[in-house]
Amino acid sequence: MKILSMTATFGRLERETLRLEEGLNILHLPNEGGKSTWCAFLLAMFYGIDTSERVSKGSLPMKTKYKPWSGAAMEGRMEILWQGRRITVERKSRGRIPMGEFSAYESESGLPVRELTAENCGIVLLGAPKAVFERSAWLRESALPIGQHSALEQRLAALVTAGEEAVSYSETEKRLRDRKNALRHHKTGELPRLEQELAQTEETLRQLCTLREAVREKQAEEEAQLARRMRLERTERQLLQKEEEESRRRQLLAEEVQKEKEEALRKAREQTAALPEEAVLRQKQEEWAQLQQVRRALPPEETEAPRLPRLPEMLAGKTEEECRLLLGQTLRDYDAYARAARPEKQLGYWPAVIALAVTVLLVILKLWPFAAGMAVITAALFVILTRNAAAAERERKAAQRAAEELLRRWNAADREALQQLSDRIGAVLAAYERESLQYLQTRQQRLQRLESLRRREEDFLRELRQLLPNAEKEPMLAIGEALEQRRMLRALEQEAASAARYAALAAAGNVRSAETAEAFRNLNEQKLVVEEVLRQIRSRLNHDHGRLAAFGEPAALEAERERIMRQIAEKQEQYEAVSLAMEVLERANGVLQTQYAPEISRRAASIMSRMTGGRYDRVLLDASLHASLRQTGAVVSRGAEELSRGTADQLYLAVRLAICQMALPQDTPLILDDALVSFDDRRAAEAVALLREEANGRQILLFTCQSREKTF
Secondary structure, three states: OOOEEEEEEEEOOOEEEEEEEOOEEEEOOOOOOOOHHHHHHHHEEEEEEEEOOOOOOEEOHHHHOOOOOOOOOOOOEEEEOOOOOOEEEEEEEEEEEEEEEEEEEEOOOOOOOOOOOOOOOHHHHHHHOOHHOOOOOEEEEEHHHOOHHHHHHHHHHHHOOOOOOOOHHHHHHHHHHHHHHHHOOEEOOOHHHHHHHHHHHHHHHHHHHHHHHHHHHHHHHHHHHHHHHHHHHHHHHHHHHHHHHHHHHHHHHHHHHHHHHHHHHHHHHHOOOOOOOOHHHHHHHHHHHHHHHHHOOOOOOOOOOOOOOOOHHOOOOOOHHHHHHHHHHHHHHHHHHHHOOOOOOOOOOHHHHHHHHHHHHHOOOOOHHHHHHHHHHHHHHHHHHHHHHHHHHHHHHHHHHHHHHHHHHHOOOOOOHHHHHHHHHHHHHHHHHHHHHHHHHHHHHHHHHHHHHHHHHHHHHHHHHHHOOOOOHHHHHHHHHHHHHHHHHHHHHHHHHHHHHHHHHHOOOOOOOOHHHHHHHHHHHHHHHHHHHHHHHHHHHHHHHHHHHHHHHHHHHHHHHHHHHHHHHHHHHHHHHHHHHHHHHHHHHHHHHHHHHHHHHHHHHHHHHHHHHOOOOEEEOOOOOOOEEOOOOOOHHHHHHHHOHHHHHHHHHHHHHHHHHHHOOOOEEEEEEEOOOOOHHHHHHHHHHEEEEEHHOOOOEEEEOOOHHHOO
């Protein structure tokens, strides 16, 4: 398979075309000339763009990184020669899916090539999946090391087996490990679950035996409580017989007490017949308390009216209004003096100077009559302007002296001090006015409230004397005595009612002595305790019977335990078998690695020896394709991380070329992006010679920012 041309709208490329030839193509482009973009475009054309890629640390997904700078849709066309047919492959963006529309057709006839699809294009044309191609024939300066991948592992394993690429060690090992974890992983898996079920079943059997024993104990306790209840019922009958004898004696005593209480109540009612109702007395008591509270809440009487504070001598003996007017006039006068004292902009002697210039001009022109007239005018202007300037200066100085005299009289340094003095005096006068007004208002309000309170107290005392004619004492004391008489009447009414109820109860036989009542109370408490204990026992018995029914038959539980034990034995056998299979797989993988790794190492060592002029003759690969290098004649090998940048890149190039020779079809193109940038001139020349030889069987695209590769 050979690539003939590429046209791309991809990243910085805007409908740019790159034409290629067979063999080695050295594409010399400057920095930011599109080398990496062309390489990424080739990968996208063969394998498409993975839209599931997301932004990761230090890396952008291809759909974002190579979005066309012009804002156009991402698309491209590639013309190739495959199996003797000239074929055009196109990918276009579809909706929000970059390069999601694929087509492949014969370039001359336009007939579709049905063997190629968007999914299998790279695998069919290049003979390898994307992971294998990226790790072998696609070499970039920033990604020369070979990473391990199951697809590459399958391809290498197929070299030493029958050619089967469907199975890899890592995938098989992962499936076995997943099955082993499914059987037992720490405390999870099928075996721990079955062991837990077995423990639960055995615990259920144990609980069933314990529950049956508990049921027998509760039944015996129920019989004991029933016997105790029968004894309490017999004692209750004896107490009832004794109670009947005492009831007749209590009835006679209750009737005598009732008569005494009723007589005392009658006398108390006669004594309190003239008193108002208790609610009325309570209301009057509250009214008097409120009046006294109002009196206590009155503000204290002001003993002295506010005094006008001391003012400057200029304001002595003046009223507040006169002070404000005088202060305002003083500020206005000062402002007028200040304006008058301020120098005004004058025309000066300019009119006279202009007249003098005109006179000189007339003299030069020898217009003597006019010159004489202008000379007279000029002299008159000089005299008038001089007198005006002197008069204005006198007026200004007089205004300045008047302003200074005004400041001196008020003892102020400047206009701002005079304004501050006016503001302070105004504030003092305003405060005095407020205090005087407040004093008058407070005094008037207190007199009004005091007069209103006096009238209300007189009205209250007049109404109280009508309710209590003999109440000549202090109002609260008279009301308290009346309330006390009412309280005593209410107490007698309650005592009479209690005596009547007690007599009625005694007549009905519902009154018991303290001793008998205590005995009945103790008896009832014991009966309640017995009934509560019986209720709890029967409730627990019902609960235990329900649990017994829920547990089922012991034989069924025994059968369930046997079934779980058999399953545990089967799963344990599977677990041991999977463990054995993993051990065998590990040994088999080691055997495979010892078969394909030496061949790759041998070829890579030959390439490395040639590039370095025989300095290194041994390349070693481990299971993860990590390469190390041994110098000719040396004892130990060194990993790539221990080598210089250039030598490490040469090692990776040698390993990748060896993998390409072994794992890829002979016509799969080899793409290199600045892969030789860190080589010195001698080793770069050897690398170009190697690539030129490799290009005899496959097309090679070497993108470089240097001109030396083309020179070599």
